[in-house]
Amino acid sequence: MTARSSTPAAVLAAAALLTAPGLARAADDASCATVRMPDPGWTDIASTNAFAGLVLAPLGYEQRVETVAVPVAFQGLKTGELDVFLGNWMPMQADTVDPMTESGDLAVIHNNLEGVKFTLAVPNYVAEQGVTDFSDLAEHADQFGQQIYGIEAGSSVNQKMKDMIASGDFGLTEWQLVESSEQAMLAQVERAVRGEDWVVFLAWEPHPMNTKLGMTYLTGGDEWFGPNLGSATIRTVSRKGFAEACPNLGKLFDQMTFTVDMENTVMAAVADGSGDFSEAAEAYVKEHPGMLDAWLEGVTTLEGEPGLPAVKTGLGLE
Structure with missing residues (x-):
């Protein structure tokens, strides 16, 4: 009788530790540590992938970008070989994407660029x-x-x-x-x-x-x-169940929004020889650090620490 009554107390004690202020909490399972993202060889997606990589690294995630054609990218999301794609152009890709979302093979996370x-x-x-x-x-x-x-x-x-x-x-x-x-x-x-x-x-x-x-x-x-x-809307899409399996990443990608000026600035810097996409994206963020506040609200590192200060520290902003 004593042994049975002690189990709920132990569970409550563990829960209290996990929710105690100041203690780290694992945000995503270790299986989420690598984020696989396609690049169809488009300059705009190279730019947005660079922004994502800039944030993912100090959060403790590894970004793996694979250069594949668009049909292969969507097939990779369908089979679970890829995780997130930042380049679903709508309505132009509707004939491909709508059947996949209706069948549940693809999930729409967020509209990341408008107009x-x-x-x-x-x-x-x-x-x-x-x-x-x-x-x-x-x-x-x-x-x-x-x-x-x-x-x-x-x-x-x-x-x-x-x-x-x-x-x-x-x-x-x-x-x-x-x-x-x-x-x-x-x-x-x-x-x-x-x-x-x-x-x-x-x-x-x-x-x-x-x-x-x-x-x-x-x-x-x-x-x-x-x-x-x-006029098109660019959406962030993912493999089935990605946001549920990796809720911290799901939150990040749901909040990661771009602008035409942002992408044009990065692409122009690369075209002018001012650096590669990662360097150009980093330069843009350092000139506009406030953009990180919206992207990282409520987002943690892979280990469960607050995400915004980790990213700012990683970028030399703090």
């Missing part, structure tokens, strides 16, 4: 010749070589553009989509700009191309890219 642009564009000198709308493309087919430059094969937006071409909208049925990496596409566009050749290409903001190229977004593509020049 971005994502549609076709031309250099300013082409726009000055009267090409400002999707409907203007067909009459200049020869000057464009009947080509639209897109990003990597298998991406949702490339399929959307193929469907647009095949549909007969805008009279582009004889046109070809040129698929390549972001870097290869932009290299081709830059070559065209140097020679003032005509080129139409997939463009988006945030990205340094917006200031580097001198470009004009085309109107009239609302049916295919959405209104307001393809």
Whole structure:
């Protein structure tokens, strides 16, 4: 009888110790210590991944970034081989993502960036010749070589553009989509700009191309890219059960929000040779340390210590 009555007391004593002020509490299980994140080779995701890595390290987590194509990234989240992706562009990726969220294979954590642009564009000198709308493309087919430059094969937006071409909208049925990496596409566009050749290409903001190229977004593509020049929301998504298994990380990623200016600043610094993405992200945070307050509210280290002072100490801000 005595032995049975002592068990509740022991449990209560342990609970009191765990909740006592000033004592460390394990925030996440050790299995959460490594955070696997994809990078499709996009400059904007390299920037946001760098911000995440900057915070994760002093919190005691290891960030492992894997360079994979977008379809592989979503498949990796579905199979549990990847944990968190900061680059779910909506509504452009809806055909891929919506079935995964409806089936429970993918979890939406947070809208991390609002109001971005994502549609076709031309250099300013082409726009000055009267090409400002999707409907203007067909009459200049020869000057464009009947080509639209897109990003990597298998991406949702490339399929959307193929469907647009095949549909007969805008009279582009004889046109070809040129698929390549972001870097290869932009290299081709830059070559065209140097020679003032005509080129139409997939463009988006945030990205340094917006200031580097001198470009004009085309109107009239609302049916295919959405209104307001393809205005998009970027979401943070994760593998099934990630936030439940790793609640501290779930809280961090739920609070990690970016701005167009923030990402543009980091990408421009890298493009200008001022450092790599991690260095550029660190420089931005040190100039705007207040952003950490919102990101780290209620977040702890892996060992359960307060997260904000740990990160500030790790970045030399305290």
